[in-house]
Amino acid sequence: MGERLFGTDGVRGIANKELTPLLAFKLGRAGAYVLSENNRKPTVVVGKDTRISGDMLEAALIAGICSTGANVVKVGIVPTPAVAxxxxxxxxxxxxxxxxxxxPxxxxxxxIFDSEGFKLPDAIEDEIEALLNDCDDRIKSPTGPEVGRVFKEDGIRPYAEFIKSVANRDFAGIKIALDCANGAAYKVAxxxxxxxxxxxxxxxxxxxGCNINVNCGSTNPNIISQFVRDVKADVGLSFDGDADRLIACDEKGQVVDGDHVMAINADYMKRRGLLKNDTVVATVMSNMGxxxxxxxxxxxxxxxKVGDRYVLEEMLKGGYNLGGEQSGHIIFLDHNTTGDGILTAVKLLSIVAESRKPLSELRNIMKVYPQVLVNVKVKDKAGYAENERIKEVIIKAENLLGENGRVLVRPSGTEPLIRVMVEGEDEKIINELALRLANVIREELS
Known part of the structure; x- marks a missing residue:
């Protein structure tokens, strides 16, 4: 699964091949030990999405946790932010x-989240990873009444009450279309x-168990766009499989992505003195507009950098309370510690209800600059930064665009790809520049 087990968003892999029940068991043991700070009887909340492999991995993970003497609160199928x-x-x-x-x-x-609901820092993840092959020597295996127990709790009701408490008004009179991605939001949203x-x-x-994210959800916004037009809804809301992202659309079916949602909320919060330090944290992928x-x-x-963990790190460092990604992963730090698609939707709808303006009008807060993204398959991701020819082409492209555009070249965090993004006012020019850059990178690194 790569040199480091933990990626930017936990441990990921093909279930039963890379992410096996044995690995889940070991992660349960090591994680319970490290995060309990040697508490004699720690408690761990465990939730999951709707994937068919979730039952298998949940059983193994819980067995690992309980084998250390820790107790588990099993909350079933709930969004990722609900677990936080x-x-x-x-x-x-x-x-x-x-x-x-x-x-897929x-x-x-x-x-894994800590006791405050924050994703783990690299140092803690490294400590857990280091224990995986040393579990039996360093971690106790209690017997008899000291073995951990599993307690089942309804996770949906308390999370739903929490989300509802964020709304500053009801949504009577608003017609909403939802795409739940056949995922964790299917009941609670x-x-x-x-x-x-x-x-x-x-x-x-x-x-x-098998249709999560299949031709639906926030990565397929055309689905919610069409559904809004079909039912003549005022707003469309589309979540991903674990409901930590939101992509919306207005009553005309126009997509309202994470940049639009952040801009609408930032403006609203700034005008009411709620935006800390008058600052929003975004990634390098957010549109210039x-x-x-x-x-x-x-x-x-x-x-x-791209990744919600980097957004959160900057928010905590700078004392900011709003940040997120163009993909719809938005953090309202006054309310939750991670991106929360349903909470974000409630925030957006509260503004629609209070302003009495259609989302199509609110959406016009920003002009979207044309943006072209090209993925180039390469043998050596690390080589691009030192390649003189690539650097020269990037500089030429940046000089041509000036202040009316930008160039971003970065390696993928999970695949053997270099991602080329060019943004500017003239779509023809940025397409030509993106293809030129991609061709040079392909020639030099493939």
Whole structure:
């Protein structure tokens, strides 16, 4: 599974091949030991999404946790951000979610939260990883009454009440279309919006273990766009498999991505004195139009590497309370410690309800600059940064675009790819530049 077991979002891999039940068992043992800080009887919350492999990995993980003497609160199928919240709600020492988010069904993952619901820092993940092959020597295996127990709890109701508490009004009179991606949001999302008074229409809320993210969800926004037009909804909301992301669309079916959602919320929060340090944290992938729009409203943008963990690190470092990604993974740090698609949807709808403006009008807060992304398959990802010819072509492209565009070349974190992104006002020019850059990288590194 690579040189380091933990990636940017926990341990991921093909279930039963790379992410095996044995590995899940060992992660349960090592994680419970490290995160308990030697507490004699720690408690760990465990949740999962709807993948068919979730039952298998959950059983192995829980067995590993209980084998150390730790107790488990099993909350069933809930969104990833629900596990972060429920860890705090139940006063647990840690939380674990079994999910591979927006990835295909053959993949799964194990993501661990600390007692406050934050993703683990690299140092703690490294400590857990170092213990995996040394579990029996260093970690106790109690017997008799000291073995851990499993307690089943309803995770949906307390999480739903938490989400509803974030809304500053009800949504009576608003017609909402939901795409639940046949994933972890399939029960709780319709429940929340109906109890907030909205008229709700739902698709992709019938998971069978294998249809999670299949031609649906936030990575397929055309589905919610069409559904909104079919049912004549005011707003469309599309989640990914573990519901930590939101992609919306307006009543016309136009996509409202993470940049739009952040811009709308940042403007609202700034005008009410709620945006800490008048700053939003975004990644290098956020559109230039996002930064331009916020600058015109007196809001600063801080950019990070791609990955919500880097967004969160910058938010904690700078004391900011709003940040996220173009993909719809948005963190409202005043409310939760990770991206939360349903919470984000409630925030967006609260603004729609209060302003009495259609989302199509709110969406116009920013002008989207054309953006071209090309993936180049290479043998050596590391070689691009030192290659003189590649550097020369990048500099030429940047000089040609000037202040009206930008170039971003970066290696993929998980695949043998170099990602080329070119952004600017003229679509023809940025397409030509992106292809030219991609060809040079292919020639030099393939």
């Amino acid at each position: 919240y429920l860890t705090r709600h139940f006063g647990a020492d840690a939380g674990v979610v079994i999910s591979a988010s927006h990835n 069904v053959e993949y799964n993952g194990i993501k 319709p429940l929340v919006f109906r109890e907030l008074g909205a008229e709700v229409f739902v698709i992709n809320d019938c998971p069978d 996002f930064e331009v729009a916020l600058k015109g409203r007196g809001i600063k943008t801080v950019r990070t």
